[in-house]
Amino acid sequence: MTYVQITRSPGVGLEQYERVQRELGPEPLAGHVSSRVGIIDGVLVTVDEWESRADADRFAAERLFPAFERAAVPAGATTEVTAFEDLTAGAVR
Numbered sequence: 001m002t003y004v005q006i007t008r009s010p011g012v013g014l015e016q017y018e019r020v021q022r023e024l025g026p027e028p029l030a031g032h033v034s035s036r037v038g039i040i041d042g043v044l045v046t047v048d049e050w051e052s053r054a055d056a057d058r059f060a061a062e063r064l065f066p067a068f069e070r071a072a073v074p075a076g077a078t079t080e081v082t083a084f085e086d087l088t089a090g091a092v093r
Helices: 014-024 053-070
Strands: 002-009 032-040 043-050 080-086
Touching: 002 053, 014 032, 014 043, 014 053, 043 053, 053 080
Parallel strands: none
Antiparallel strands: 002 043, 002 080, 032 043
């Protein structure tokens, strides 16, 4: 079972997203399966799949929030995160 996070970040654009990505650096993200980013109705939306919630939480605390600070991108108070355990991961379809 994997863990999926959908993050909607009003007021954050692709330029800011890319600054944070540069601050994260090229090192692999432990437990990270995949990531997608796009704009929906003017809002930056990211969808990340993780091997576990613990991996996602560790990444946020140890790498993501420090990268936001270094990139001078505020982690917005209006950011909305929807997260869930993917019950179909690995299921035969």
